[in-house]
Amino acid sequence: MRSPSTSTDLRASHRARCQAVSSSSRGGAGAVGHAAIQLGVWAGATVITTVSSDAKADLARAAGAHHVVQYPDDALADRIREIAPDGVDHVVEVAPAQNAALDVEVLANHGSIAYYANNNGDDFSVPIVPSFIKNARWQGLLLYTVGPDALNAAAEDITAALRDGALPVGEDAGLPLTWFPLEETAAAHDAVEGGATGKVLIRVSDETLV
Template sequence: MKTIVFSGAGDSTVLSLVERDLPEPGDGQIRVRVHRSGVNPTDWKRRSAGDPGFPEVTPNMDGAGVVDAVGPGVLSHAVGDRVWVMLAAHGSPYGTAAEHTIVPAAHALPLPEGTSFDTGAALGVPAVTAHRALTVAEGGPSRLEPGALDGRTVLVAGGAGAVGHAAIQLARWAGASVVTTVSSAEKAALARAAGAHHVVDYTGGEPAAEIRAVAPDGVDIVVEVSAARNAPLNQAVAANHATIAIYANNGGDTAAFDIRPHMMLNTRVQFLILYTVGEAALQAAAEDVGAALRDGALPVGEEHGLPLHHFPLERAADAHDAVERGIVGKVLITV
């Protein structure tokens, strides 16, 4: 099979297209014929740092395709099943930038007929991260479904990003009033297309006042991509018992918080990362994302707020570079 591999840390030039033997699934695993591979910031960061656990690694966590082999003990999947894949390359040399990948059966979820492989490959890290951010508040909910966030106001920082896009869609599907911040008119249009009720350009005017105008009691959940930069804004708009769910360090590795104002509001600051969140949380997210998918709540494409950028497998390095440069939208590799 054709596959992209790297053996050591470095920029995208360490990625090579090679031929390798077709891998066979082991106990509890399935093999997926990959149609689309999704590229996330975590993929180029992992490549930059290298992966000392394996002599050779295929990158990319997310993807979508068709099951073409099942390992011993797998009863949940059959050859021919359409699936979307999450965390394929976590603890494994088999990422999705290849014609085939091997994944635990529990990390390959049903992709409904009529749902594109593009949509399936755009889920994974962004949607599961968004789900986790929306379900860590002190008063819940711990699961998402229509009505689960009724009466809550959610602030999504960076609503034009992939996680921001998924957070807007999932929060709206669950019944929240959704506010998002963006840095341009173009990104504002994307956030509205994703379903945000209110969009605020944080580069001008008075963002806190604009958010308070639509959420006078404050926001209940903040889905935060840039805690260092946004700490003052979050403090200004937090409701009593607000949760600030931090999933990335864009804008700086160190954030400063004023203790007493947050203390008076009983604010919860919750960090999250999928690699150590635990299988129970991953499966809960996958089930809820699957329900939203079946409800048609997670469309992709520019008309839905997430432009798609396709690259062929042999240009995987260009795909990684595009994500590292911060391209707006979702980068997909067509396999």
């Protein structure tokens, strides 16, 4: 298994029992969660995702998630363990400060937690004893420092997934696209800051590229 490429980890783990996407309010319906769901499904994993609303649950299902768990829910860990009694093999985490304890609780022995977010600069605490009891691996991920080998491996996997048609976008695929013309760039920024679901895009030109 090549590390720390999440896509490569998933592809190498064909025997994975479950792929959990543990997330913030934009989790399974956000861009990172959406990509994690699609890559997990493409890699042959069973995908569990957590979301904060019925509307986002619909988007996560459209992206391909096999199981959707909605929060806030005091029994969130129990619900995930009902789906994956032996725990999940991989967690893709975008809110580690909020979810570190939950991630370890639902993790399988020798599982990994890949986190990609800074929680607005917040620190987070790792549950030390539960983590080493489960031989857990906490894996940070930043494209700029991940290194050429892992970056190339991820690019190969993503290219293969694209060729397989496994990464569609748009509301029907679980990732709504909101377009703005170039002259409304400020409004596009406002939409992002306002928490727009999916991706906000700017149309630079109406001309078709050849």
